[in-house]
Amino acid sequence: MSSEISRNKNWFFDILKACWGVLNFTRKAILNLIFIVLAVLIIGALSFEQKEKPIIFADNSVLELKLVGEIVEEKRFVDPYSEILNDAIGSSSDNPEILITDILNAIDAAAEDDKIVLLHLNLHGLFNSSMTHLQEIGIALKRFKETSGKPIIAYGDYYTQAQYYLAAHADEVVMNPMGSVILEGFGRYQMYYKDALESLKITSHVFRVGTFKSAVEPYLRNDMSDAAKEANEQWLGVLWDQYKSDVSALRNLSEDSFDESLDSLLSKFKAAGGDFSQYALNSKLIDAVMTHQEFDAFVQQKVEQKEPNYIALSDYLDYVDQTIQPIVKDKVAIVVASGTIYDGVRKPGEIGGHSTAELLKMAREDDAVKAVVLRVNSPGGSAFASEIIRNEVLALKQAGKPVIASMSGVAASGGYWISASADEIWASPTTITGSIGIFGMFMTYEKSLQHLGLSTDGVGTTELAGYGPTQALPAKLGDIIQLSIEQGYREFINLVSTERGMTPKAVDQIAQGRVWSGQTAKELGLVDHLGYYDDAILAAAQRAELEDYEIIQITKPMKGFDKIIQELLGLAKVNLGYEPTPSTNQKVMSALKSVLKDTTRWIEFNDPRHMYVYCVQCDIAN
Structure with missing residues (x-):
């Protein structure tokens, strides 16, 4: 009896401890929140006063x-x-x-x-x-x-x-x-899920066009196809050749030293006594x-x-x-399209069909803007949203304002789609572009549910009514989806054909979802010039016949109070000496993020027709 009373007491005190822990955490969180808000407001306000004063630095x-x-x-x-x-x-x-x-x-x-x-x-x-x-x-x-x-x-x-x-x-x-x-080179590796999906009895329904459209391969295979390996080796090789060429010239090294075998590397480490820094010295790195x-x-x-x-x-x-020159009347506007392309409105750091088109519209309606540079860093996404953005590029051109597409690290698939109608396309030799192809994909879980003893049943006024992911895909519906994907591919091919002055057959030969480096894309006629951000701005100014001009970036302004809070927070962090700490396990974190991206991508995609122009293989390991 006494032991039972003791157990009851312990149980009672455990509950009290748990409740106190929650209350204590909440109390600390609220106090910390109040303190941080006050600190941000005070330090931010002081920082605003300091910003009014001219910044002066010492000599040397x-x-x-x-x-x-x-x-x-x-x-x-x-x-x-x-x-x-x-x-x-x-x-x-x-x-x-x-x-x-x-x-x-x-x-x-x-x-x-x-x-x-x-x-x-x-x-x-x-x-x-x-x-x-x-x-x-x-x-x-x-x-x-x-x-x-x-x-x-x-x-x-x-x-x-x-x-x-x-x-x-x-x-x-x-x-x-x-x-x-240690210089490792570039690689393209990813997880493959075919066996895992079969074990979970999940059915993948894939619709695609293009020999090299490997975006959906991880869900259909357990390894990389020969076609994907061929394409990846080609553009990865261009990037690595560029890296070797640049660094060897800067450090006066032989390019051959960058492609060492493990045997050669082991020999050099033995000579350095296993000391990494001594190896780097011996190798003149x-x-x-x-x-x-x-x-x-x-x-x-x-x-x-x-x-x-x-x-x-x-x-x-x-x-x-503080030292910026007086404002010039004529402007070259920069519109940044960075991230995955989604339908609708998205925050900065992602591309929304409507929100990015709105930025281009703002540039079109601003009389001071004489030319626009569309800076693209995107692997693509929604085909529908890509076309919404491209239509606004066409509207800019019709308004008499030249548009220059400046490709950054990646401008592939949907990223190429939104660039295609620009007056000029600029890419760097190492830009990852192309991937002209299209696919659709979704999963159904009828077999998984059946295995658990669950089923779906009901009635509808048509064969399509009530269809969802808990039911098997009707064969004829699959045929309809495949036909729509094929039509979308023809639309993409015809778009590139029209804008690049090529026959549809010629475009199809270099399309098929294949990824190209900017250097190869120039040779194939997919881009006009090799160059960088500054080159694209200069090209825009020249097309608009501008000599004196100001470069501005078109952004959607934040709401008044939100902007004040964000600025105060930023200023407070600077004055407190705060800086983020980089992870020491970048490779591990990169691998985890890659898997997470693979699993969440299909949840976030929101094309109304479920048609995607997206380059999965454009993520590389540096």
Whole structure:
């Protein structure tokens, strides 16, 4: 009896402890939330006052180009209220992003700034980035050295392949003695789900056109098809050749040293005593190894100052904003189309058929805008939404405003669709483009439910009434869907044929869903010019016959109070010295995100006809 009473007491106290834990957590979260809101408002308000004052830097300053996160064309929308709440409960999930335009503007401004005497590349926090973005930054770094004669120094605890590409542009590449740098090459690997779906008794219904449209292969096979391997090897080879060519020229290395076998690599590591940093020195990948303290002394010697004045990228961008030239009447507008293409309205960082078309419409209706650059970084998505956007491109041209498509790292499938009607298409040699094909896919679960003893039954006024994913797909309905996919493919082929001045047969031969590098796409006639962001802007200005013009980006303005909160939050983080911490397990996180993307993609897709122009294979491992 006493033991039973004891158990009841323990049970009662366990409940009390659990309730107290919940109450205590809620109390702390609310107090933290109140504190953070007050801190944001106070520090943000003080920051606004500081922004009114001119920013002044000392002579002999060092611009620290500290790149933390992923390089993007447009930052994803982050709800400021959710961000405050996440910070309050300690569950902030930063996936930091850096605008490519911010990096380029800072480098170019520093080249002409007499106060900046040295550029320090701090690349430790840089995530994997597209070759196009890396090359654009590399070109800016070369321009910095050529026009200013100022030195660039790179320092890293270690270097990933993407980080090393930028570091190679420095006059001196320095690494921590405990660091490493290994250049692995480019690869394209993915998960395959055929056996798993069969085990779960899930039926995949796939409708596609194109020999190389491998977007749906993971659901039909357990391995990569020969056709997909052939296509992937071709464009991956172009990217790797470009990487080797650029880095070998910068570091005076042989391109053959980048394609080492494991036997050769093992031999070199044995010669280095298994020391990664010694291997990097022996291979001439780096110039020196230094601890943090030794590197600080090294910089002091370079600038001849005991305490060098380091300028952060964000501070320098604020400084540059103060020195912008007076506004010019004529404008070249940039409209960014970055991310997956969805139907309807989407937040920044994704493409919505209606929301992106609205941005193009804003440019069309602005009399000051004389030309438009459509900056595309997208693997595609909804065919319906892609056509909505392309129609607005046509409306811009009909209004007499030239449109230049500037392809970033990826402009494939739907990304190519929205670019096709531009007056000119510019791509970098390493842009991933093409993938002219179309598919439809959905899954049904009738066998899974039957296995669990569940069934679906009912009546309808037609054969289609009430049909859903819990029922088997009628064969004739499958035939109808396949016919619509084939019609969509013909529509895509005819679109490219008309806009590129090619016969439908010629387009079909280079379409079939196959992915091409920008370099090969130029040879095939799918793009007009090889170049970068600045080249596209210049082309737009020339088409509009502009000599003096201002470059603006068309964005949808945030609501007043939301904008104030977001600005206050950003300013508070800067003044508190907050910065996101990069993950040390980027490869693991990248693999997990890839699997998550595969499983959620079909839930998020929302084309009203279930027809997709999307390039799954355009995600590569750097």
